[in-house]
Amino acid sequence: MLFPKSVSRWLIPRVAVDAVEERLRAAESFGAAPVHLTEEDPRDRIKNLTDGRGVDLAVEAVGRPEALDLACRLARKAGTVSVIGVYAEPAEVHMGVVWIKALNWRTGFANVIGHLDRVLAMLSTGVLDPGPLVTHRMSLEAAADAYAIYDRREALKIVLRP
Numbered sequence: 001m002l003f004p005k006s007v008s009r010w011l012i013p014r015v016a017v018d019a020v021e022e023r024l025r026a027a028e029s030f031g032a033a034p035v036h037l038t039e040e041d042p043r044d045r046i047k048n049l050t051d052g053r054g055v056d057l058a059v060e061a062v063g064r065p066e067a068l069d070l071a072c073r074l075a076r077k078a079g080t081v082s083v084i085g086v087y088a089e090p091a092e093v094h095m096g097v098v099w100i101k102a103l104n105w106r107t108g109f110a111n112v113i114g115h116l117d118r119v120l121a122m123l124s125t126g127v128l129d130p131g132p133l134v135t136h137r138m139s140l141e142a143a144a145d146a147y148a149i150y151d152r153r154e155a156l157k158i159v160l161r162p
Contacts, residue, residue, distance in 0.1 A: 013049050017042045017070070020153045022135060029132065046074050054079060065091040072097050080104040133157045 016027030017035045024034035035045045046055060054076030060068050063085030071081045072093065081103055098105075122128040136158040138146045146158045 015046060015049060015055060017074075022154070022156055026133065026156055042070060043073060050076070053077075056080065057082060060085050063087050065093075068093060069097075072101070072103060075101065075103055077101045078104070080106055082106040084110065130157065134159050137161060 014030075014032040015035055016024060016032040017037055018024050018027070019037040021036075024036060028034045033049055035042050047053075055074050056076060057080045058071035058075040059082045060071040061084050067085060068081075068083060068091055071083075075081050079101070083105060084107075097103075119128065123130070133156050135156045136146065136149060138158060138160055140160045140162050143160055146155075146160060149155050150158055
């Protein structure tokens, strides 16, 4: 759908930044503009897609300091950075970027066990369909191979069946 320039400038697109082609294709199938982390400059591409503003919400889901830094740099002034990546070690952040942009940070404990019953019920009733994210189905005996495939970034999600 086309919108007049006065309206379209307020419609911020969804964007996915990743270095794995399969993940970018999946994100694009869900309506996000794919941005390759190493084959293009994510900051330039985001500026182009947002008329120089940056994104309203940058979700850091990797758990790596470089990803957190990029999320802060991609967010617009007074934007939000949601940090859901799991960090096992300290991460250094350029607080000057956070301060000068007046960024809001959202973090929190992911209570996986607390949500498990509800998510399983949603899966069993078809409310949630993880199908588009599953790229491999393997036997439980092939679990070691499945982990190796995932570590090589050749899969999005792998279902192991008994």
